[in-house]
Amino acid sequence: MSELSVNHLLGIKYLNKKDIDLIFETADHFKEVINRSIKKVPTLRDITIANIFFENSTRTKLSFELAEKRLSADVINFSAGQSSLKKGETLIDTVNNILSMKVDMVVMRHPNPGAGIFLSKHVSAAIVNAGDGAHEHPTQALLDSYSIREKLSEVAGKNVVIVGDILHSRVALSNIFALKLQGANVKVCGPKTLIPKHIESLGVEVETNLIKALEWCDVANMLRVQNERMDISYFPTTREYTQQFGVTKSILQKLDKEIVIMHPGPINRGVEITSDVADSGQSIILNQVENGVAIRMAVIYLLASKIK
Numbered sequence: 001m002s003e004l005s006v007n008h009l010l011g012i013k014y015l016n017k018k019d020i021d022l023i024f025e026t027a028d029h030f031k032e033v034i035n036r037s038i039k040k041v042p043t044l045r046d047i048t049i050a051n052i053f054f055e056n057s058t059r060t061k062l063s064f065e066l067a068e069k070r071l072s073a074d075v076i077n078f079s080a081g082q083s084s085l086k087k088g089e090t091l092i093d094t095v096n097n098i099l100s101m102k103v104d105m106v107v108m109r110h111p112n113p114g115a116g117i118f119l120s121k122h123v124s125a126a127i128v129n130a131g132d133g134a135h136e137h138p139t140q141a142l143l144d145s146y147s148i149r150e151k152l153s154e155v156a157g158k159n160v161v162i163v164g165d166i167l168h169s170r171v172a173l174s175n176i177f178a179l180k181l182q183g184a185n186v187k188v189c190g191p192k193t194l195i196p197k198h199i200e201s202l203g204v205e206v207e208t209n210l211i212k213a214l215e216w217c218d219v220a221n222m223l224r225v226q227n228e229r230m231d232i233s234y235f236p237t238t239r240e241y242t243q244q245f246g247v248t249k250s251i252l253q254k255l256d257k258e259i260v261i262m263h264p265g266p267i268n269r270g271v272e273i274t275s276d277v278a279d280s281g282q283s284i285i286l287n288q289v290e291n292g293v294a295i296r297m298a299v300i301y302l303l304a305s306k307i308k
Helices: 015-035 059-071 087-099 114-118 138-152 170-181 210-216 240-244 249-254 285-304
Strands: 049-054 074-079 104-112 126-132 159-163 185-189 219-220 261-262
Touching: 015 059, 015 138, 015 170, 015 285, 049 059, 049 087, 059 074, 059 087, 059 104, 059 126, 059 138, 059 285, 074 087, 087 104, 087 114, 104 114, 104 285, 114 126, 126 138, 138 170, 138 219, 138 261, 138 285, 159 170, 159 210, 170 185, 185 210, 210 249, 261 285
Parallel strands: 049 074, 049 104, 104 126, 159 185, 159 219, 219 261
Antiparallel strands: none
8 A cells, every 4th residue: 555755744845746646546435434324433542642732723723523423533633722832842741641541643733834744853743733823834735726626637737826915825835836746826915015025936937917827727725824923014005905816706707618616715705705795606615625635635645654
């Protein structure tokens, strides 16, 4: 049987194309499972997984928990929320307490970039990064690419634009790595203040005109503005942002082709996209949610199979 080249999922930048193909093939199998009347498989009956979230999360946490339970793993949930667990020592103490319960895998979200890497060097459990600051969010990028593959049959050669707050987005960075690895063409679009300075070094182009970006792309991945990560104002008003970078039904109808609309959630309806776009036939937002469980089942299963 094929196996992943890594023992942890810390970021897309540590994966290769074969890893992504294997995750997608495994997710195809689990997608069949979660659409059956009996949605559980006994695959990971002997595996204990701890979900440790140092940042608030609803969708990602629920998606991981559902994936773990579908695989019959034992699940421990630990919510640190917005507490003051910022220092490395405290993180290690917390994790060691959990590992003393003989945990095999840790799914962790943490506000500090690189927290998962730090952890993987100090504990014996397999680590899944569920988002580290504004750095990476690998399972989101995998489910996004998987959703594109499902809708357009492949990712290679497709034109994908990521629109919005690129600067503060771990989803954007992981998506860029994943899409480039699979041979897609990637552009980013948003206010200049929300585009990282050296983004072109990742092999992506910057387009500041939304209409041009949409005319070019096959897929538009719309990101929300992350006000909680902003310590200064990056654009005058939300209304002005929406006028320049918000996607409406009338904008889509003026394009000479039908493009696919994605969003990692949660959606600020009426800001980055209007409700009639989010709920339209061009949107695959609900598919992304369903695919999130299958992709996370695949990642957990493949990592668990490497635990000795």
